[in-house]
Amino acid sequence: GAVVSQHPSRVICKSGTSVKIECRSLDFQATTMFWYRQFPKQSLMLMATSNEGSKATYEQGVEKDKFLINHASLTLSTLTVTSAHPEDSSFYICSARDLGLAGSKDTQYFGPGTRLTVL
């Protein structure tokens, strides 16, 4: 079945540094990918929608200048947390939308997540 990978799976960084997280669709092209985050003991919340070749759409309350999203190819979206602070520590999960051949389906597959810890 379709697989979505994320890299890295875990990252620890110092406050003020930037961290890049990659989301790849391994055997299908994804024009749309979604980025979620999950704080401890909470559910997943959508951060932004990433569309290939265009600017990402951010949810209310998510700073677009802090969370930079680049969807430069049909199989890769990246989320860069700039000048990370301890409150950005969270579990970041992406999903990729598989439309199949000529829109024959609409299925989303989730990546395994990236745990970010900012010291």
Next chain:
Amino acid sequence: KQEVTQIPAALSVPEGENLVLNCSFTDSAIYNLQWFRQDPGKGLTSLLLIQSSQREQTSGRLNASLDKSSGRSTLYIAASQPGDSATYLCAVNNYGQNFVFGPGTRLSVLP
């Protein structure tokens, strides 16, 4: 705006019991509904996906039902085992849009 709720928030049962987890959503115009399992510190494991045209899906000891008109879904777990202990998340999406997740039900199955 779609909102998803789950009841109960937490559940503790002895091994072997059958149990039901509930999910409600406010906008019935969904494309599909999915139940996930999440172990502590881990990612999501997809359990069952129900398309909007379907009434239920089954996989092993799990059965999920969908009543789109009333905005409800249930996840039935038969003969629960300690290994079923996890958080169960219900999520819905409209065509082409992101999933909206419920807060989850934290299940503990006691040996």
